[in-house]
Amino acid sequence: MEAQMGAGIRSDVCVLGDLVPPYAPTNAARMQLSLGNGWQRRWSAALRFAGDEAIWPVRDLAEAPVFDAEPARTFTWRARQRHRPGLQYMVSTGRLHGFESLEEARLLTALDFLRVIEVLPQPFRLTFEHDGGLSRHVPDFLAVMTDGTRWLFDVRPQALIRSTDALKFAAAGAVAAACGWQYLVVTGWRPHVWSVLDQLSARRRPLDDQLGLQGQLEESANGSSFGDLVASTSLPVVARAHAVHLLWRRRLGVDLGMPLGDTSPIWRGSRHKEQ
Known part of the structure; x- marks a missing residue:
């Protein structure tokens, strides 16, 4: 036995890391980020409150009322769209949560199984610097686990990750580390x-x-x-x-x-x- x-x-x-295959941003992607002195002041995150945006520098993001915010972008449904959005009920939170693809819905199920305190889809819009200039990225979820740790997530099947995605994921990982959060790119399941x-x-x-x-x-x-x-x-x-x-x-x-x-x-x- x-x-x-x-x-x-x-x-x-089990914990979430046991359920998904590992993903690590490439060194090439991370090396393109502008992480010199003062980057946490120059990079910013836009949060939505009652339809209006508020901007936080990354250095202050950990103290921002993120879970009082609305999703950074709205969920849309239209004919012939290539992704599958929807709403999923989570027992852990007692509420419906939006998702933009079936892969995101699967992550919500796994988080519900592992017991989360709170989940926010599309938590903020990140503006970051890299060798090519400025780019923006909206991570897929921010969650608070029962032990109090915060996890930032991106969801993308491994076969669909392009170089531009890898750059955005590297930026999101840098922001999570600066805030004291964990970061995970969910590319599939074991x-x-x-x-x-x-x-x-x-x-x-x-x-x-x-x-x-x-x-x-x-x-x-x-x-x-x-x-x-x-x-x-x-x-x-x-x-x-x-x-x-x-x-x-x-x-x-x-x-x-x-x-x-x-x-x-x-x-x-x-x-x-x-x-």
């Missing part, structure tokens, strides 16, 4: 991670447990298979839904790096006995 629990991507203790998160998210909303099945599942979870675990309860058909819900809540654990099925080993998660 311990070998099974130690392998792969443990859903009950094998099977997204398919399992998608399955678990079907039971992400609160689930009434009048039959006490969740307690039975948590007490019996010892590395046995998903199928055997639900079969050990007093009402296996209903227990399946509760098992998926507990996996989403991270009160049960599974390997996110493998397809989820009846043979998947399940164990008691790090959030066991969570109220």
